[in-house]
Amino acid sequence: MTDNTRTQVKATIRRAMKAAERATNELDATAMNELGVLYQSVLSEIQFLVMNAADELGEVRLSQLQTLTREIETLLDQLAQTQASMVDGYIVQAAQHGGTTFSTTVAAATVSQSIDEAVLAVRTMTHKDGLQLSDRLWRVDCHAREVITQAVERAVILGQSASEAAQAFRQRSQPVPADIARNAGLSNAAGISRTVAQELMVNDGAPYSQIKRVMRTEINRAHGMAFQNAAFEDEFVVGTQFKLSPNHPKPDICDMHARANLYGLGKGVYPKGKSPWPAHPNTLSYEQVVFVDEVTEEDRTSQTDRISWLKGQSRKGQKAVLGHDKKVAALQQGHLKENMIATPWKHLEPLLKRKGIDTGTL
Known part of the structure; x- marks a missing residue:
């Protein structure tokens, strides 16, 4: 082939690579919007059930609790099925965007296989925490069922008990204690509806935020894996380059992956099967292809390893990657090994202690 x-x-x-990146970004935005619509719809249906279960005073009584929780669980089961289907559908589309980047240089059957393999890998791969995608979805579903039903049960049970206690005080012409008066309003349907909204959509770790994180992570992963699979079918591709997003919020381990020249191919360039991307969930980083004629002599001679690269950074830069001052001290004193870089300090400290290292002096 001529130059x-x-x-x-x-x-x-x-x-094609830039077009695929744009398409996957748009896909991500569409997915986030669809999730928002889905969750808002389910929330409205749950709130309708709560209001419908209330008596003429607007209170949900204990006698209605079992039926109400059963109806809520049915809605949450439907939510689980719908969002699982959505995640799977978006994974397939994202993989198609990534794989078809190389449709002009790689045979169609090979591109198709690259896409299929990426989709299968995303569906079935077991991560460092021992979980597969189905496990993560199951956890989101269980969390939703737990926080919503517990919130409703607590409100109804405490509210009715407090209402009965308050009534007893009033019958004796005694003032109702402040804590009982507060709890007496818990079983109010409007209050329960507000609590459900907080638990499902707003609070830290709410099911809505969890499923958005899962969805975004797996869309990105599917695109990247299909991209990698197809890229290395092109005979002129030597590696993929780990790139930081323009919206990269703050320095972290991604900075090391993007800037260390570990294989003599250039900063952040990894041969087939060696890329650390994605480095963490919900990542904004991405990859670009690098061709064999783009590797310079400087790239080949400036190869380094992660520990050496880290030692060449400022203490602030080391802390950004390692995440803990003690790990920085372990690095500077020669105790940190490459396989420890991503290990959280709470897990690393016992390991260092077993090696006879006094972590208290770090």
């Missing part, structure tokens, strides 16, 4: 033709092919691939 001019190769240059044109590379330019075509780069345009």
